[in-house]
Amino acid sequence: MFETILIANRGEIALRIARTCRELGIRTVAVYSTADRDSAVVRFADESVHIGPPPSRRSYLSAPAIIEAARRTGAEAIHPGYGFLSEDPDFAEICEAAGITFIGPPPAVMAALGDKARTRGIMADLGLPVLPGTTDAVESTGRAREVAREVGFPLIIKAVAGGGGRGVRIVRDPAQFPAAFAASRAEAQLLFGDNRVYIERYLESARHVEVQVLTDRYGNGVHLGERDCSVQRRHQKLVEESPAPGLPPQLVERMTAAAVTGALGVGYVGAGTFEFLVGDGDFYLMEVNCRLQVEHPVTELMTGVDLVRQQILVAAGERLALTQAGVVPRGAAIECRINVEDPERGFVPTPGRLTRFEPPAGQFVRVDTHAYPGYQVPPDYDSLLAKVVVWAPDRAQALARMGRALDECVVEGAGVHTTRAFLRATLDHPLFRTGKHDTSLVDAMLAH
Template identity: 50%
Template sequence: MSPVRRTAQRKPAARSGEPPFRKILIANRGEIALRVIQACKELGIQTVAVYSEADRNALHVRFADEDICIGPPASARSYLNIPQVIAAAEVTGAEAIHPGYGFLSENPHFVDVCHACGITFIGPNAEIIRMMGNKAQAKATMQAAGVPLMPGSDGVVETVEDALAWAERIGYPVIVKASAGGGGRGMRIVNSPEEMADQYNTARTEAKAAFTDDSVYMEKYLLEPRHIEVQILGDLFGNIIHLGERECSIQRRHQKLIEESPSPALTPELRRRIHETAVRAAKAVGYFNAGTIEFLLDARGDFFFMEMNTRVQVEHPVTEMVSGVDIVKEQIRIAAGRKLSYSQDDIVLRGHAVECRINAEDPWKFTPCPGRITALHFPGGPGIRMDTAMHQEATIPPYYDSMVAKLIAYGSDRTEALARMRRALDTLVVEGIRTTAPLHHRIIEHPDFVKGAFSTKWLEGFLADLEKERAEAAEA
């Protein structure tokens, strides 16, 4: 398949020294909205915050140059309400929209609407998002580019009978996955033919509910894989570089808890190959702006394409720490039609960075814990970065994702980064709500984690042991 055209709705590239845009609307909330505002301030760009009624007193509203309410708390009526977001951009004169991650960031229809209204979408074009958002189509595109793929079906699996036939060819266990999916929804593991009908139908039902598309495909299921992703930046002139890889194997139900860069699992040769493959994958679709190529790595050192995320990632700070590249500022420059600020030879990866996603959840039951923050202290000191929208007396609403902060530690090597993370978690204070910080502390102190000996399945065993330990303590 030939690469898609590198087209984007944008104003002509500004002269050197001029801001890439005059005004940008941030179609998001929380820490990522603040992160975009910070980048805009450094670039001399005015910002517009949109907010729901639940976020009236949020920090992104306070720190933006302008703000406008776009609806009630429910996401469907505010942050996912395309007419309201576009109207806010038009009434404030915003030239561009940064979608952050989540919400409208990978919605090709939203990109088309922005284009039709003469507003620059800070990200790739709708054609690329559609291609890479459909997992079956993305897989076919990567296969044509020679990117290694997990053994699986040739596209969509239409019936249970087809699913059984494919599973026989691939070999159990297999995983049924939503073609338009992500985030663990519409995914079911099948260990035997007897399980196929129930798991296949459940995956399709979940896919329909989550993505309004019940098509599914099938892949071989690796028992103890690692999740490795490579950060990509590309411009509208065909230049594509990578900023190294991230290790994202500490995850629960396909949701990441801890990320780090570089991965402790890669040898220099394997690292080189996976970086080169990621760049080849991005070039295959004519990619531009920030994106991430995600792979599964098996115990033998073989890696397989999993998916591409066509947006900035939650975990982008660890890459910024080791590369020295401000990814969000590069996104904005690229969208304005400027060339990448760096060549591949300019990128020198130094040190090690670790990120803990701090959620407003019970750390042992994973149940949401919204509420008002009554006391707050952020850790500091050498090598510590805290990306958050929490503040004293803030109320964490129940309507959105439970992540309230990203705690990042950087060191000259992994040992120093982990020592700094332990120190930071020790001095983080959040009262009034419960957070997952105690869980993160337990994870990073575990001998397996310290050694880098874990997979995407490791946390399941860890949590089972933790539950047993807690039950025994309760009985004592």
Template identity: 70%
Template structure:
């Protein structure tokens, strides 16, 4: 096992990785930008290295600074967390070239799956169902129209290099397609540095189901069940849960088996997530593969009792998986809500500011992953996530009730700072969500209903 691991990230995920490392007896190195000089992980880690100014491109995304920090502190491996460099094959290659272990899949696997159009082709070849759409990137509005007319409207344009719910546009008729194409291409160029787009059919009233896989370097692959991540705004998740409600056992088995088959087909290693769209008629199709730890991984940990970061580190060190598929036991239900410093009344605009109070909830079977504290300043430079609040119970109804109680117990205040806490509670109380009949359109439906009141 590694003696020292550098954590190439910030916020709650950096602290979460550092805690597992400490439990494993691994020395940790944190990196931080000027804006994060007083962050929780800087105080928690065994060593911390300043790597640049607040702008992510000059700090957390600046590969030479991260690698230099690892070499200078004697780190043997780098855990990238999620976001930033976690799915950058160039970063993985640079790590390898410098004798550092990248805690994640091989660079060539990330490269194939990070290109969403290529991933579609690879998964189709592996026998996974994919939505009808372009076979690769479309060259322009004319080709996009040709493909759209072939597969049928509505369609969705997606950035080939996209992720995190960004670089997407749903188009319901041909009149809007050319404008949407140009707008999405410009957005993809600005955010990802790659303006290529692909197109596929869009499914209305769908559910977003994803499967957590775990693979070692010796050809072993298992799944750790599925999550329902259908509660979203602008394709970004708000509430996630495991297991997915109202999913027939046979369908659950087929989706999970497809994810494992896809992972084996590309030689995946480490923790990864296969994301599917589930149509109202029960048909499921692969959307994409995320080559990293997901924000919502705690719900899987709560129902399986498996520490995914620990398993990532063991696999990266060359160990065989410690358990087989039949050894994985699923218990109860877990629900996670993302508490963001955003104002739901103003279309979830971020609200940075200093926290004059930050008191997280407690109680049995409640987990709060956070880096925030009283006095901490929520800056404008990074994601607005303040805390992930997760509740477990023997069944879904009690897990929801426990999460609602925990959110009500949260105390967050500061000049100009708004949070999504009450909005999340309102969503948990929605009759469609309570019944497990919600889809990816729930947030829009709730907004439309509120507008008519």
């Protein structure tokens, strides 16, 4: 087992990883930018290292700074959390060359699955269903027009190297396709340094459902159930829950089995997530996320499995102790993301200093957060402030518990707005309460 792990991340996920490390008796090293010098994880970790100024490219995305911090502190492994370098195969290779364990899948697997178009082809060859579209990048307008005619409308254009719902364009009118294709490529270049895009058929009124998998380097793998992530703004998730309401058990069984087949088929190692669209009576692979998900607490509450602990054990070379029969999801769990954003202004971020921060508490309520009264929310990073997660014996009780928890939650600060009230309204929406919502719910709510 590792003696020291460096956490190459910030915010709530860095603190969450550090807590599991402490439970395992592993010494932790936090890295931080100047903007995060007073962060909770810096206070909690056994040692902390300043790695640069606020811009991510000069701190949390700086592989040389992070590797040097690991060397200075004697860290044998690096946990990347989510975002930043978590799905960067080049960084994983740099770690390997430096004799440091990267807690994640092998670089070659990450590179293959990081290309979203290539992933579609790989998984289709393994028998997973995919929507009509391309399995390679479309780089010319002429070729894009041909593909659009073959796929039909509506269609969606996505960045090959994309993530987090960025670099995406939905096109319903053929006349708007050339402009959307050009805009998607330009945005992909700006955000990811890679202008390649691919095209697939867009499924209207679809659900977004994902499956959590765990595998080891010895060919063992299990799934830990599904999560519904259909409540989204700008293709980014706001509410996640498990089990996905209203799905036929046979469809869930096929989908979860497909995820394990896909993971083992590519030699995946660690925790990963297979994301699917569910509609027209079937499911279709969207992409594979080679990291821990923001919404992993939902699965932890459903199964009692500490996913970070499992990541660390597998990375240390241990065999997966879990069997599929031993993974028994129970009850219902819901997560709401409290973001420092103003929903009335298109979810624009509203960073500032918190004058009050009172997270909810009570039975079966979990709050993952790095915030505290007086905390200065920096403008440089993601706007996620806290994740409120609840469990109950069934969905109706979970909804009631989450409603109570959101009502308890207090976040105040000059100019600071949060998604709390919007989330509360989402819980009360008839479509959500009956489990009949899809990815169009937030747009419908904003339209009214």
